[in-house]
Amino acid sequence: MNGDQGSGFRIHGASDGDLARSAPPAPAPLFDSSPEAKSPALEPERYELYEEPRYTFAIDRRDFFRVVGGGIVVCLVLRDTFAAQPPGRGRGRGFGGNAPQEIGAWLHIDEDGRVTVYTGKVELGQNIRTSLSQVVAEELRLPVSAVAVVMADTDRTPFDMGTFGSRTTPDMANRLRKVAAAARELLIDLAAEHAKADRASLAVADGKVTHPPSGRAFAFGELTRGKKLTSTVGTDAAVTPAAEWKVAGTSVPKVDGRAIVTGKHRYASDVKRPGMLYGKVVRPATLNATLDSVNLDEARKIPEVIAVRDGEFIGVAAPSAALAEQACAAVRAEWKPTPQPSGKDLFDDLKKSRGEAQGFEGRSNYNQGSIDDGLAAAEHKVEATYTVAYIAHAPLEPRAALAEWQDDRLTVWTGTQRPFGVRGELARALGVPEERVRVIVPDTGSGYGGKHSGEAAIEAARLARAAGKPVRVVWTRGEEFTWAYFRPAGVIDVTGGVGKDGTLTAWEFHNFNSGASAIRTPYDVPHQRIAFHAARSPLRQGSYRGLAATANHFARERHMDELAHAAGIDPLEFRLKNLKEPRLRAVLEAAADGFGWGKAEPAADQGFGIAGGTEKGSYVASCAAVTIDQASRRVRVARVVTAFECGAIVNPDHLKNQVEGAVVMGLGGALFEAIQFDDGKILNAAFSRYRVPRFSDTPVLETVLVDRKDLAPAGAGETPIVAVAPAVGNAIFHATGHRLRSLPMVPGVLPA
């Protein structure tokens, strides 16, 4: 058997150009914690993989009921954002468009009273399936177990840009609260009709609307039976205030935990279909090599093997993984390498290529006062350069997809953070209209910003089309380390000045390539110059948990420590002296308090460090204690106390879990993770050569959650990572006097 040998097939989303594609958004204020209403100002930064939606969901009640059967449906219409979109602007950014109304979320109560909410968000371990269930259960006065959440299925869930940027809680949870509250009110209306009673005399509890004066009760199913009602609600709907929460705000366990611990949950890499083949891709010998020639004859001699060459793509599919591997090995491909830079020259290359990359240069620039005046007024000046390496997300589940064609319709199960974006990538790569492509994302084996793109989906779909059978492609760890994308490397130059009285006088901050997230300083400085400089990245780069906020906080908070040291002031006191922002002050004080900052002197081989910051509407501070083994010169992070505030807390235990996980992940990038590359090869594309945090790296973790029930909940999956590296760096400085200014700080051992 053989496959087809077409041409013109391009792997979209697999080039730097695609990674950087995004529309320049309007500048957002530095401290923007407002929910919903502000979401049009959402700033997908340069490295947040982002593409425009091609499709918006118009309300059509027949569509709903064809899918869900009878009952009631409540839709959230993003009216205000729709109105803000000038006509003819296309459907850019998912906030408006030509459709009469756009749906942000919907909720269905069927004729048996079962409640299902539909959201395009993806569960990757952040436990949003649980927290979204909680906010819906809260408004409908139900237990969490009575709410089903359908997530990330492009045929069934409303359009969503993607699960990134810590937007699920501030946007989606807020929307679901509103549709659920509206559904509750609709049920009360229906019950009032049934009971011929005044609405005010009715109450909702335990899946029923009750009428206490008469003792009558109406189960939700009784009220929805025989109905096909749709109701719409705007973004201004009233919801239960956090202070009155009973289900939200509590530590509900992970809703699908049992399927996880029994091994029953099927991730994308576990999904099977009848007749499914195993697909494998033949990769170039080096990065950015081009295909010179290929001979598929030997591979095609193997019975039942499909071999495909289409443009630069070469892949095989076979009824077993063993045969697919054999076929891959039988493909004779010659690749023409192009000269590739070396990791050794990375930071020079980035600075030299400043301005060669497109867009975004200047967007994040900020100037205030005069740097020259500020430096002239300074008693102490510190100038330093910080660097950050490329690091890999290394999600434990690698990229995986199963593609199936039925007639001319394509269904793909895949692990991605952007189901609708991947649908678009598939449509373009395979040349089919988006309406004929369905992407389903099973709860996924993590992403951390690393699964925005649809490579495996496209590969599986191409092979499945050639084979006429479903094909599953699961990347190897080596492929994941080589052909995915990395957190951007970068160089950051900082100059700071402090006056005699310990107040900051000047702050100049230049970030080359790593990104603009959290580039602005939260400290009060009269004279500032802050700029992001786009550069040409030698490796494919994209989103990562917290984006550049980690790099920018590392440079800023390490530098703040050096300024405090120069001025002879305690690092915490120095920060508070130069900081008005009350929420950041509160977490710095909470972390210091939990740690016992200033209470105890470190032992001879110990050091203490503190760092704090803000991004994506939440606030974090970490205190770290490090121990230096004098003989081996190894660094051990012994204890990290993190205070975190993200408005009203939806699930305290899951929030604590996110904070702990971010701290542990942050330690990897802080201390030892770095991608090594040379001559078009990734030199450490395996867990045996790329060290990630393990059990023995885990410090004592203490988390102080600051619950602000008066503030809307913000996302929490990213920001807790940003203070880890500088807190550890500052602790190493405290212990040893070493001014470590490169991430990772201690890939081997400390100098003596």
Place this chain on the structure above:
Amino acid sequence: MPNVTELRVNGSDARVNADAKRSLLSVLRDHLDLIGTKYGCGEGRCGACTVLIDGKAVRSCVTAVGDCDGKQITTIEGLEHDGKLHPLQEAFLDAGAMQCGYCSPGMIMAAVALLGRTPDPTPQDITRSMEGNICRCGTYARIVTAIQQAAARMNGGGR
């Protein structure tokens, strides 16, 4: 070497037909649809593929299926009996010792082996024994807690 045609998995005989050199992982997943055992690295360095062979934790991705002849293989699917979870499965749920959960089956299997030889491990024992298992979500501290809770329960205390 002849193909492997029979494996003893989770207390039952399973019919397969696999080249003896294939990894146990691929046979469990592809031939027997025991998908709870996960691929993570293919070099025995992440622990996602951990199963028990005669009670010992092994990395099934680097274990040839031909080496499993006549041995008792236990996978995550074999821990639950009559709808009752193994104490470690319970403890992972109670301690919230997971995020994405992809590492959980391998973690639990490694911990079953640990408690088999060391019924009352110290945190240091746990760290030493579990060091080969990666959780990229960083829930290590919770996993240590879960293992200690399960140990206490299995030793007749706790809960």
